[in-house]
Amino acid sequence: MAASTVKITDTTLRDGHQSLMATRLRLEDMMDIAPTMDAAGFDAMEVWGGATFDATTRFLGEDPWERLRVLKSLIPNTPLSMLLRGQSLVGYRAYSNDVVDAFVAQSAEVGIDIFRVFDALNDTANVQRAAAAVKSAGKHLQMAICYSVTEEGRLGGPYYNLDYYLGKAKDYEAIGADSICIKDMGGLLAPYDAYTLIGALKKAVGVPLQLHTHYTSGMAAMSVLKAIEAGVDGVDTCCAPLALRTAQPAIEPLLFSLRGGDRELRIDFNKVLEIDDYFESVLPKYHRELQSARVAVIDARTLDHQIPGGMMSNLASQLREADAIDRLDEVLAEIPRTRRDMGYPPLVTPLSQMTGSQAVNNVLFGRYEMITGPVRDYVAGKYGTPPGEVSPILRERALGNAPMESADYSQLPPELDGARDAVKHLSDNIEDALIYALYPTTGMTFLRIKHGLDPMPDEMKPRTDTDDAATASPQIDRERSLDTRVFNVYVDGAHFEVEVEPHENDSGAAVQTATARATTVSRGRRSRRQRAADTAPTPEPKSQRESASASPTALAANEVAVVAPIPGVVLRYAVEAGQTVTEGDDFVVLEAMKMENTLPAPTSGVVKALVADIGATVARDAVLAVIST
Ligand code: CO
Numbered sequence: 001m002a003a004s005t006v007k008i009t010d011t012t013l014r015d016g017h018q019s020l021m022a023t024r025l026r027l028e029d030m031m032d033i034a035p036t037m038d039a040a041g042f043d044a045m046e047v048w049g050g051a052t053f054d055a056t057t058r059f060l061g062e063d064p065w066e067r068l069r070v071l072k073s074l075i076p077n078t079p080l081s082m083l084l085r086g087q088s089l090v091g092y093r094a095y096s097n098d099v100v101d102a103f104v105a106q107s108a109e110v111g112i113d114i115f116r117v118f119d120a121l122n123d124t125a126n127v128q129r130a131a132a133a134v135k136s137a138g139k140h141l142q143m144a145i146c147y148s149v150t151e152e153g154r155l156g157g158p159y160y161n162l163d164y165y166l167g168k169a170k171d172y173e174a175i176g177a178d179s180i181c182i183k184d185m186g187g188l189l190a191p192y193d194a195y196t197l198i199g200a201l202k203k204a205v206g207v208p209l210q211l212h213t214h215y216t217s218g219m220a221a222m223s224v225l226k227a228i229e230a231g232v233d234g235v236d237t238c239c240a241p242l243a244l245r246t247a248q249p250a251i252e253p254l255l256f257s258l259r260g261g262d263r264e265l266r267i268d269f270n271k272v273l274e275i276d277d278y279f280e281s282v283l284p285k286y287h288r289e290l291q292s293a294r295v296a297v298i299d300a301r302t303l304d305h306q307i308p309g310g311m312m313s314n315l316a317s318q319l320r321e322a323d324a325i326d327r328l329d330e331v332l333a334e335i336p337r338t339r340r341d342m343g344y345p346p347l348v349t350p351l352s353q354m355t356g357s358q359a360v361n362n363v364l365f366g367r368y369e370m371i372t373g374p375v376r377d378y379v380a381g382k383y384g385t386p387p388g389e390v391s392p393i394l395r396e397r398a399l400g401n402a403p404m405e406s407a408d409y410s411q412l413p414p415e416l417d418g419a420r421d422a423v424k425h426l427s428d429n430i431e432d433a434l435i436y437a438l439y440p441t442t443g444m445t446f447l448r449i450k451h452g453l454d455p456m457p458d459e460m461k462p463r464t465d466t467d468d469a470a471t472a473s474p475q476i477d478r479e480r481s482l483d484t485r486v487f488n489v490y491v492d493g494a495h496f497e498v499e500v501e502p503h504e505n506d507s508g509a510a511v512q513t514a515t516a517r518a519t520t521v522s523r524g525r526r527s528r529r530q531r532a533a534d535t536a537p538t539p540e541p542k543s544q545r546e547s548a549s550a551s552p553t554a555l556a557a558n559e560v561a562v563v564a565p566i567p568g569v570v571l572r573y574a575v576e577a578g579q580t581v582t583e584g585d586d587f588v589v590l591e592a593m594k595m596e597n598t599l600p601a602p603t604s605g606v607v608k609a610l611v612a613d614i615g616a617t618v619a620r621d622a623v624l625a626v627i628s629t
Contacts, residue, residue, distance in 0.1 A: 006263045007043040007234030008251065009081060009210065012275070013071070014046040016242030019214065021289035022313045023055035026462055027067045033278040034074035040271035042078050043234065044114055047071050048107075049083035050349055053090035057435060057446040061460035065110055065431040072111030079113035079140070085349060086119040086127035087409050091438040092350045092374065092595075094382070096412040097129050099419070099437045104133035106430055116212075118144035118183055120351040123384030124171050129409065131175050142210065143172035144181040147189050148346035148387075151336070153303050155193035159344055159387040165197060166204045179208040179233070184223075185348045187216035187246075187302060194223040198230035208233035214246055216312075218298030221249040228263055239272060241279035245297055246312060252276075285463060307335060311352040318360065318592075322566045322620055327363055334359040341394040342378065343386030354378060357595045365565065368397040373589070373596035426451045441569055441591065441615055555626065560603045562625040568592030570612045570624060579607045581627065588624050605629040 017025035037045060048068050056062040072080060087094040089103050104115065115134040119126035122145055134141040145168045150157045169180050182189070182197065189197070194211065201209055211227045213220045213236070224235050236248050243250035251265075251272060258264050283290065293316070307315070319325045335347075338359040345351040354374045361370045371394075377383065379390050379398040419437035426432060426447050435443040448454040555561055574586040581587065587601040588610075605627040612624045 004233075004263070005266050006228055006232070006258065007208075007210075008041075008265060008267060009044040009046055009212075009234060009236045010037065010040070010042040010239065010251065011046045011212075011236050011248050012037070012239045012242050012279075014049060014052055014083065015212075015214075015236070016238040016247045018051045018055075019247040019313070020242055020245055021286055022317060023051040024059065024286060024289045026060055027062060027070060028462065029282045031070065031074060033275055034071060036271055036274050036278070038075040038078050039268065040275065041265075041267045044079045044081045045075060046081040046083065046116070046236070047075075048080070048112065049116075050085060050090050054439065054442075057439060058442045059460065061446065061449055061456045063431075063450060064435075065106075068107070068110045068112070080111050081114035081116060081142075082107060082112045083144075084115050084117045084130055086117055086130050088120075088126075088350060089130070089438060092353070093377075094126070094409055094412065095437065096415040097409060098414040098416040099434070100129045101133050102416055102430060103434050103438075104130060105137055106434060108134075108137035108139050110431075112139065114140040114142055116142045116144050116181055116183075118146055118181075118348070119384065120146060120346060120348045121384040121386060122146055122168050122346070124168075124175065125409075126384050127172075128175060131177075135176050140178045141176055142179045142181050143175070143177035144183040144212070145169060145172070146346040146348045147182050147184040147213075148186070148344070149188050150344055153188065154190065155197060162197065162200055164387075166200060169201055169205045173205045173207055177207055179210055180205060181210040181212055183348070184211070184213040184220075185346075185352070186307065187214035187218075187220055189213055189223050190219055191222040191226040195226040195230045198227045198232045202231045210234040210236070212236040213248070215244045215249055215297075216246045216299055217302045218300070221253065224249050224254065225257065228258070239275045239279065241276055241283055245292070246299075301332070307332070307347060307352070307356070311347065311349075311356050314353070315356050315360070318357070322360075322364070322592075324360075324364060330363045331356075331359050334363050338362060340388075341391035342375070343388035343390045345378075345386050350374065351378075351383070353595065357592070361597070368394060370565075370597060370599075371398050373598060375595075423447060426453070441571060445615065556628075558629050559608060560605065560627045560629055561623045562587055562599065562602060562627065564590055564592075564612075564618045564620055564622045564624055565599070566590070566592045566597075567620050568597070568618060570614055570616050570618060571596060572614060573610050573625070574598070575601075575607050575610075575625075577607050577610055581605065581607060590618075590624075599624075601627065603627055603629055 013025070013030055017023060048064070048071075052067070053064045056064040056067060068080075084090065084104070087100060089095055089100060095103075107115075115130075117127050117130050117134065127143065131141055131143065145165060147165075148160050149155070150159055155162065165182070172180055180201070182201075189211075198209060198211065209232050211224060211232050211234070213223055215221070224237075227235065235254075237243065237251040237254060238248040240250045240252055251267065252269075255265050255267055255269055255272070299312075315331060316325065316328060319328055319331065335355060339345065339347065339355050342355060345355065347355060354372065358372055358375045361372065362368065376398045378386075379395055380402065415437055416433065419433045420428070420430075422440070422444070423432050423436045432447055432450075435447060437443075439446075445454075449456050449460070568590040569592075571589040571591050573588050575581055575588075581601040581604060583601055583604045585601045586598045588599050590597050590599055608626040608628045610625045612618055612622065618624065
C-alpha cells in the first residue's frame with residue numbers, strides 16, 4: 001500500500017458548481033479567490049470542460065477560452081485540469097478528427113495541463129484520437145472509466161463487474177494513459193466496492209489511480225476513505241460551500257480524517273477556510289440556481305434511478321421550463337426503463353442527457369412517440385457499442401428496417417475549415433471557429449453577441465444584488481400560465497413579443513396584464529417571422545379583450561398550426577412553404593433540452609407559412625408554422 005500523501009484535485013470551479021448550480025458560476029466570482037486557491041496546496045484544480053464550455057456560451061455570454069486564460073494567469077502554480085468527452089470534446093456528438101486535434105491543441109496552449117478523457121460508453125474507439133492529441137501536446141493524459149451498475153446497484157452483475165473495469169483499465173494503459181480515474185458520476189460506488197475495485201486495479205495497472213465520485217447518495221466520503229485504504233493515489237474533492245449534495249465530498253473533513261496518518265494531505269487548512277468564507281459571501285446571489293426542492297442533503301433514491309447530479313439539476317430546470325415540473329417523479333421512474341431499453345448505457349454526458357430527455361419525451365408524449373435525433377443515432381450504433389442489448393421496441397421505433405452503422409470517426413469529413421468559413425465575417429480566431437464547430441446554433445448566437453452584432457440578452461447578464469431584493473420586478477418571477485397569449489407588436493419597426501396573461505385582480509374580475517419582452521430582432525432587419533406576421537391575415541384588434549383571446553397567429557378555419565410542444569430552439573425545417581405534406585412526415589427540428597427533436601406534421605395539407613425563424617428560441621406552444629388542410 002502506498003505510504004504517500006493522497007493527491008487532491010479540487011473541483012470547486014468545475015464539477016462543484018456544475019452539480020449544484022447548473023454550471024452558472026461566473027468568472028468574475030472566481031477571480032478574487034483564485035490566487036488563494038492556487039496557494040492552498042491542491043495537486044490539481046479542475047476548472048473547465050463539458051458543461052462549463054457550453055454554459056458560458058449558452059447562458060452566461062462569457063467566452064470560455066477567456067475564462068481559461070484568466071484562470072491560468074491567476075493560478076500559475078497549480079496544474080489545471082479539464083474533463084474531455086473523447087471524440088465529443090465538450091459537445092454532444094462526435095466531431096471530426098481535425099476538430100478534435102485543434103481543440104486539444106488550443107486547450108493545451110491556453111492552459112490545460114491535465115486532460116481527463118472519457119467516453120460515455122467506455123468505448124476505446126471513441127477516445128483514441130483525443131488521447132493521441134493530448135500526448136502530442138505533451139500534457140498529462142488521465143483516462144477515466146465511467147463507473148456504472150445495473151439494477152442490483154453493486155459492483156458485479158452481467159455487465160459492470162470487476163473484469164469489465166480491469167479490462168478497460170488495461171486498454172487505457174495500453175493507449176498511453178499517464179493515470180487512470182474511476183469516474184463515478186452517479187455516486188453509485190459503495191465503500192466496500194471501492195475498496196475491492198481500487199485494490200484490484202492497483203494490482204492490474206502500473207499508473208497512478210484517481211477516484212472521482214459524487215456525494216449524491218451519501219456514500220462518497222466513505223467510499224473515498226475506503227479507496228484511500230486500498231491505495232488510491234488521488235481523489236477529487238470540493239471546498240465545503242460547493243461540496244456534498246450532488247457534488248464531490250468536502251475537503252475539510254478528509255483533511256482532518258487523514259491528519260497524523262501516513263497519507264496525510266498537504267493542504268493548507270487556513271487557506272481552505274478563506275476559500276470557504278469567500279464562497280459563503282458570493283454564492284447567496286445565486287440562490288435561484290442553488291435552490292433545491294429537497295430538504296435532505298442526500299438523495300437515497302439515486303440508488304434506484306442512478307441519475308448523476310448535473311443531470312438531476314438539468315432535468316428539474318428543463319421540466320420547469322416546459323411547465324411540467326409536476327411530472328418529475330414520473331420522469332424519474334421512466335429513466336431506468338428507458339435506460340434498460342437502451343442497453344444499460346452509463347448515465348454520463350451525453351448519454352445521461354439522451355436518456356433523460358428521451359424519458360421526458362416518453363412521459364410527455366408517450367413511450368417512443370417522439371424519439372430524439374441522438375437516441376436514433378445511438379440505436380443505429382453511431383455512439384459505439386452499448387454494454388447490453390437495445391430493446392426490440394426501441395430499435396423498431398427508432399430505425400424501422402434501417403441497418404446499423406458503425407462509429408468510424410476516420411470517415412467523418414473534416415469540419416474545421418467549414419467552421420472557420422462560417423465565422424470569418426466575425427473573426428479569424430481559431431477559438432471562435434472551435435466554438436462554432438462545437439455548437440453551430442448557440443455558438444453562433446454567442447459569437448454574434450461577442451462581436452457586437454447582437455446585444456446581449458438581459459438573461460445572459462450578471463444578476464445584480466438588487467435583482468434579488470424584495471423590490472425586484474414581480475414579472476420576472478411570475479410563472480407563465482397555460483393561458484398566456486403571445487402577440488407580435490411592432491413599434492417604429494422594432495419587434496416586441498408581448499405576452500398577455502389573464503389573471504384575477506383584487507376584486508376577482510379577470511384583467512389582462514402584459515409583459516413585453518423585446519426580442520433580438522434589430523430595427524430595420526426584417527426577419528422571416530416579421531414577414532410572416534406581416535403577411536398573415538391578422539385581424540385588426542377591435543379591443544384589448546378580443547385580441548387577448550386570439551392566438552398569436554390568427555388561423556383560418558382550414559388552417560392548422562404546428563406548435564412547439566416544449567420550449568426550444570428552431571434548428572431547421574424539413575419542409576418548405578408551398579410543399580404538400582402528409583400527417584406524420586418530418587416537419588421541423590427543434591432543439592430542446594440540448595437534443596434535436598424532429599416534430600412530425602400534425603396534419604396533411606400544404607405548408608402555408610414557416611413562422612418561426614431558424615435559430616429562434618421559442619416558448620412552449622409557440623406557433624412554428626401553419627398548414628392549410
Ligand atoms: Co463528476
